[in-house]
Amino acid sequence: MAGSGTHTVRVGRRTLDLHRPDKVLFPASGSGKEYTKRDLVTYYRAVAPFMLPHLRGRPLMLERYPDGIDGPRFMQKNTPDHYPDWIERVEVRKEGGTVLHPVCGDTATLVYLADQACLTLHRWLSKTGDVERPDRLVIDLDPATEGDFAAVREAARAVRELLDTLKLPSAPMTTGSRGLHVVVPLDGHQDFDEVRAFAKDVAETLAEAHPDRLTTAARKKDRGDRLYLDVQRNAYAQTVVVPFTVRPKPGAPVAVPISWSQLDDPDLDARRWTIADAVEQARTKPWEGLLDRGRSLGPAGRRLAALRSRSADGTRGQTRGG
Template sequence: MKIENHEIEISNRDKVFFPKESYTKGDLIDYYEQIAETMLPHLKDRPVTMLRFPNGIDDKQFYQKDAPDYFPNWIPRKKIKKQDGGSTAYVICNSKACLVYLANQACITPHIWLSKQDKPDFPDRMIFDLDPADEDFSRVKTAARNLRKLLKEELGLPVYLMTTGSRGLHLVVPLKPEKNFDEVREFAQQLAKYLEEQHPGELTTAIRKEKRGKKLFLDVARNAFGQTTVVPYGVRPKNGAPVATPLDWEELDKPDLHSQSYTIKNIFRRLGSKTDPWKDIEKNAVSIDPAIKKFKSLTD
């Protein structure tokens, strides 16, 4: 394939990656080529960890942080120091050609940092992962509304919503990159703990699964240096090839909505009738200092 003046040698287009539906590696490559324009703003300048499945979703998988030596020179890398010494050369995927190249490397899901390459220690996202204990998605919706009430109505923060393509929902607050990961995570932990206290029968922040029971896990652990999250419009390695999909908040009222509502086969019909609900997320980034003050007065 020739994309943006780069020749990409495509291999094994017919290899089946999603056996239940017989979706192939070629289907994955075509999806990422087609979604690139919508997806790239969410990938731009963020270190990428590749989740690779050389023989499809029913076979071996591995996470790859370092860009291999054989990756072509036109794929940008960013060396980031590890906290325990050494460094990792992460792929920075800012082009359609790079996205297609990664798909050809059997990267089904690109996972991204919550910070950008120029300020890796300072996140510009605060993320809450709503992880249900069972298949009852109505409980995830209720938790999302309760969390939005706290974040937006009580603390004045902008909040964006996304199906994960897996089990739950992500709520994301766009931030100005002023605080380091420890500061942002500590605030997220305080908010999660507060919500747990407000809804003790429904929510938990317990790290150990056996302590959660049937409660929904309010996970803020991704708010840490080097941690990653699925990129918006990323494909998940599950039957049906579901896609992590940004939502408008009113879509939460749809009775048939669930975390895998959108797939590589129906996402373009959706985008043909509405724009990306996250297209302005960068423009709405805020400082969290006012929210921290409001939260203090709320809990004093």
């Protein structure tokens, strides 16, 4: 039977059994070549040194495809009882109870999850030490039309320009799907409500400045052909895709951190890298130093409030002048 059998691998101090390693998870298509579970494991082992800093200490949600991307999808938050006891867990509150999320702190856990046909890992924006206070802010640039990367590129530059004005460091990441994420490192002093309110103000400021190109409308029918500035993930218990995670698309595209200068690459799009070449991009360390530059949103919030006030005063002046 295709994909049957077990293969034993040594990962650090752990010995793991890979089940049906030749099972095809990504069938060959016009958009890419065929990839098996063995290929997925090989990729995650290779990218682990670059990926684990984005994973350690964070509750995870797992996106699993036991029969490959053409089969059913399972979104898994709670850690099953049969998972090895050496896999880290964290219990966090939810409405009406708690959830025991898995946490990935080492390569062996990453390989184990790949063997569970977990293609995509989604992380919290906060860590287990203080799950109520995020140390990341994410703005998701979602184009109205898949493949319209010119609109994504233009929006990313506008986001960066505003964040630079607010004196906040930022970095872009291809999502492996449709658009880009712009990530801002925080110092963890604000709670989710404060971070989400700030992100919402940033998005609204940009949408007001570019009403023909950008929108904060949550409903698709209200967006028209404008790019959606999505800040909804900046909330408690919400998740975003992990840097270097694989996406369930033909050809096994990967969510990859990039430098701002790479935004000018004419060949860049949301699925530019796959498991065949994402490790090469990882070795360039495009976000080097960024994670050590977490900022408080207090000063940035005051700058943004002043900017919005000046903009409102200008609009009122134009109205009176008219």
